Amino acid sequence: xxxxxxxxxxxxxxxxxxxxxxxxxxxxxxxxxxxxxxxxxxxxxxxxxxxxxxxxxxxxxxxxxxxxxxxxxxxxxxxxxxxxxxxxxxxxxxxxxxxxxxxxxxxxxxxxxxxxxxxxxxxxxxxxxxxxxxxxxxxxxxxxxxxxxxxxxxxxxxxxxxxxxxxxxxxxxxxxxxxxxxxxxxxxxxxxxxxxxxxxxxxxxxxxxxxxxxxxxxxxxxxxxxxxxxxxxxxxxxxxxxxxxxxxxxxxxxxxxxxxxxxxxxxxxxxxxxxxxxxxxxxxxxxxxxxxxxxxxxxxxxxxxxxxxxxxxxxxxxxxxxxxxxxxxxxxxxxxxxxxxxxxxxxxxxxxxx
Ligand code: ADP
Numbered sequence: 001x002x003x004x005x006x007x008x009x010x011x012x013x014x015x016x017x018x019x020x021x022x023x024x025x026x027x028x029x030x031x032x033x034x035x036x037x038x039x040x041x042x043x044x045x046x047x048x049x050x051x052x053x054x055x056x057x058x059x060x061x062x063x064x065x066x067x068x069x070x071x072x073x074x075x076x077x078x079x080x081x082x083x084x085x086x087x088x089x090x091x092x093x094x095x096x097x098x099x100x101x102x103x104x105x106x107x108x109x110x111x112x113x114x115x116x117x118x119x120x121x122x123x124x125x126x127x128x129x130x131x132x133x134x135x136x137x138x139x140x141x142x143x144x145x146x147x148x149x150x151x152x153x154x155x156x157x158x159x160x161x162x163x164x165x166x167x168x169x170x171x172x173x174x175x176x177x178x179x180x181x182x183x184x185x186x187x188x189x190x191x192x193x194x195x196x197x198x199x200x201x202x203x204x205x206x207x208x209x210x211x212x213x214x215x216x217x218x219x220x221x222x223x224x225x226x227x228x229x230x231x232x233x234x235x236x237x238x239x240x241x242x243x244x245x246x247x248x249x250x251x252x253x254x255x256x257x258x259x260x261x262x263x264x265x266x267x268x269x270x271x272x273x274x275x276x277x278x279x280x281x282x283x284x285x286x287x288x289x290x291x292x293x294x295x296x297x298x299x300x301x302x303x304x305x306x307x308x309x310x311x312x313x314x315x316x317x318x319x320x321x322x323x324x325x326x327x328x329x330x331x332x333x334x335x336x337x338x339x340x341x342x343x344x345x346x347x348x349x350x351x352x353x354x
Pocket of ligand 1: 222223259260261262263264265266285286287288290293294295296297298300326327328330331334
């Protein structure tokens with residue numbers, strides 16, 4: 001089914017977060033009474049899909065939060081979540097929550113006999129440290145088949161589903177760009193400028209084969225992910241030049257390399273291979289009163305994906321505007337507690353002309 005709006009497909013994880021807050025973590029064999037407990041619907045895939053959906057339209061007023069109701073602001077992109085949940089009682093609430101945020105969940109499989117992915121998160125209130133244990137469950141039951149919707153203009157991947165599923169679908173997304181025209185010359189142009197642009201957010205990071213980077217439109221990673229993909233320790237990365245780091249990916253075929261730098265903002269380098277001697281750009285973080293940085297990276301990726309989708313063709317894409325928008329959106333997220341709950345809507349991001 002084709003869509004009049006640009007389609008962003010997020011192919012990734014859906015995890016139920018069990019968040020327990022405690023003054024201190026229990027020692028081995030010890031039982032403690034927690035300060036509080038919450039259930040949230042997260043996972044990097046789901047969080048990024050929510051970020052795309054919210055950042056593609058203003059927040060619906062509380063009286064018009066149901067699909068189809070008049071007064072619901074129209075989105076500028078069609079966001080589709082692709083992944084898997086189990087057949088447990090969490091699955092339906094999870095999908096209902098995504099629909100409520102404007103995410104199409106038709107391509108989320110409900111796997112009989114499987115459990116939905118779970119993240120057990122213990123937050124030690126004194127130190128602010130998190131301890132997280134993920135049981136991937138249904139996320140890892142996905143097989144290496146093609147999951148990508150045929151009409152996706154932008155495909156967004158992270159690494160919380162099996163690596164072979166990600167790699168197969170990235171290959172498929174790149175190939176789709178080649179299928180549109182019968183002419184060889186035109187094919188080459190389309191492969192980089194029209195359909196199925198790929199955004200890879202390699203989190204959690206593992207070293208990746210060089211083939212992934214060839215023809216990859218956008219690579220977005222934080223500093224520790226960039227270190228792992230560059231084969232460096234955190235110390236080596238800390239003293240490395242970001243231009244050199246980025247050049248490494250540009251020569252391997254990535255078109256836009258973005259390294260998020262937390263409170264320091266973001267570095268990006270986006271040059272064709274023949275001009276990589278030009279330095280990249282560092283953009284300072286937007287001003288924010290930090291409450292909780294959870295989901296800052298996911299908001300960044302979602303916002304950036306919306307900007308890519310709106311441009312449709314890579315040649316019309318304004319990377320400076322996209323990075324600036326994503327940087328402002330992510331700054332709003334750090335001002336609020338929680339993961340998905342903290343992701344802003346379009347009208348909550350300052351300075352957005354819409
Ligand atoms: P991750 O959450 O994946 O580790 P980062 O910590 O690099 O990613 O943060 C992602 C983005 O969130 C940053 O590039 C920046 O735009 C925004 N951000 C993070 N921390 C702050 C902060 N303290 N103030 C303002 N923006 C922030």
